[in-house]
Amino acid sequence: MGAGKQIGLPIMSDLVYYCQPEIENLVHRSVHSGTASERILAAADKLFYTQGIRAVGVDAVAAEAGVSKRTLYNHYPSKDALIAAYLTARFRNVAPSDAPAREQILGYFDRLERILADGSFRGCPYVNAVIEIGDPKHQAAGIAVQFKEQRRQWYRALLERMGVGDADALATQLQLLAEGVLAAALVRGDPSLARSARAAAEVLIDNALSRRRRTRGRPYRARRPSNTP
Numbered sequence: 001m002g003a004g005k006q007i008g009l010p011i012m013s014d015l016v017y018y019c020q021p022e023i024e025n026l027v028h029r030s031v032h033s034g035t036a037s038e039r040i041l042a043a044a045d046k047l048f049y050t051q052g053i054r055a056v057g058v059d060a061v062a063a064e065a066g067v068s069k070r071t072l073y074n075h076y077p078s079k080d081a082l083i084a085a086y087l088t089a090r091f092r093n094v095a096p097s098d099a100p101a102r103e104q105i106l107g108y109f110d111r112l113e114r115i116l117a118d119g120s121f122r123g124c125p126y127v128n129a130v131i132e133i134g135d136p137k138h139q140a141a142g143i144a145v146q147f148k149e150q151r152r153q154w155y156r157a158l159l160e161r162m163g164v165g166d167a168d169a170l171a172t173q174l175q176l177l178a179e180g181v182l183a184a185a186l187v188r189g190d191p192s193l194a195r196s197a198r199a200a201a202e203v204l205i206d207n208a209l210s211r212r213r214r215t216r217g218r219p220y221r222a223r224r225p226s227n228t229p
Contacts, residue, residue: 037075039065044086049125053083053132080139083129087143090125091150101158102205105174109198112181116191124182151175164208177201 034042043064047056058079062072076082097104115121122128126144133140152175159167181197184190 036065036067036071040067040072040075040082041085041089044082045089048083048086049122049128053129058082083133084139084143087126087129087140087147091147101161105155105158105205106198106202109178109181109194109201112178112197113191113194116181116185116194121186123186124179127182148175151178159205159208162205162209163212164205165212166208170204170208173204174201177204 033039040061043061044056047061047064058072059069061082062069065072072082076085099107126140126147129140130144135141152171155174156167156171159170164170177197177200181194185193
């Protein structure tokens, strides 16, 4: 598979991490319904995620979708184009929530535990794609970076709403916690690790808020004039 042009995606105000079975079930119901393009994409999602991008050829995708190979190429001119469409389709924009920002962040870790406990989780599709393809110049790598950055920006926006200082750095830390859970729980088969990550996230957030309160409550002290000419 050759490298392709990176696909640009707009930064979303909020998003859901669609590694979870909910989208799997939705896509699988579409394999034998909808337009030819939709059936092909649904088949690619099912096969690429469950069997691997490298292991699945376009012949298998066409057969799963119930279309000819020629029809597949009419909609997706190359396997690379189909891979890009598969990954892009997993982006989901959701309406902004009025729930407290802290609850939204911690609730994300609760959702991760449910995802991991479902039994259908086979790793983050973006990470899987980057590892399988192994080419940093492939468009899949660019899509993966964009997805991860959008999710980090989601954390940052919620932290800024809370008035946390250095929300950018804390957003990175929270994302690393989530990424670690996905990897560790997959290896150990223990969804409860998401609770440990949630507890760590709670400590990080509360410490940041505590520092903010201390800083605001600190009396102003004029800086002494320097004796240096």
